[in-house]
Amino acid sequence: MNKESNDQTCCQDLDDRRSFYARLSMILSGVIGALIVLPGIGFVLAPIFKKTEQKWRTLGKVDAFKEGATVLVNFEDPSPEKWAGVTAKTAAWLRRVDDAKFIAFSINCRHLGCPVRWEEGPELFMCPCHGGVYYKDGTVAGGPPPEPLDRYQVRVRDGNVEIHTAAVPLTTTLTFDKS
Numbered sequence: 001m002n003k004e005s006n007d008q009t010c011c012q013d014l015d016d017r018r019s020f021y022a023r024l025s026m027i028l029s030g031v032i033g034a035l036i037v038l039p040g041i042g043f044v045l046a047p048i049f050k051k052t053e054q055k056w057r058t059l060g061k062v063d064a065f066k067e068g069a070t071v072l073v074n075f076e077d078p079s080p081e082k083w084a085g086v087t088a089k090t091a092a093w094l095r096r097v098d099d100a101k102f103i104a105f106s107i108n109c110r111h112l113g114c115p116v117r118w119e120e121g122p123e124l125f126m127c128p129c130h131g132g133v134y135y136k137d138g139t140v141a142g143g144p145p146p147e148p149l150d151r152y153q154v155r156v157r158d159g160n161v162e163i164h165t166a167a168v169p170l171t172t173t174l175t176f177d178k179s
């Protein structure tokens with residue numbers, strides 16, 4: 001009887017220990033899994049919640065731009081990461097309409113964000129990815145883009161053309177903050 005009771009106590013202890021270690025192992029696995037996955041999720045979601053800085057950037061002297069011409073201009077992103085290097089550079093299509101009026105179009109297609117190019121002859125913006133086409137004023141002429149090209153604000157200050165940088169719309173659901 002005594003031996004039987006001892007055996008039962010021993011088995012009970014063993015079961016308790018096993019279930020304790022099983023639970024401990026599950027908890028540790030969960031913690032390790034979270035430590036691996038959470039930084040990745042944070043990295044992916046951070047740009048959605050981060051408010052992008054907006055700044056005026058100088059593009060050049062007014063006289064450097066010919067009236068009626070649409071040219072590619074390069075400038076630095078509104079808030080480049082310290083490690084961004086050359087990827088901090090972005091671009092826009094700038095048109096000098098008259099003496100003091102400029103229009104700056106985003107180079108990013110409103111379908112999936114590919115860079116559009118300006119075709120001087122037919123006066124169209126063409127997207128190389130899926131055949132999106134935009135008229136001279138940025139409105140959609142054909143293809144999959146659902147909306148016109150985005151525009152940046154432009155101003156002339158002290159003889160320089162300045163562009164108001166903003167976050168690049170990565171998809172058709174994101175738009176510039178015009179405030």
Ligand code: FES
Nearest residue numbers: 109111112127132
């Ligand atoms: S990204 Fe321009 S048409 Fe698809």
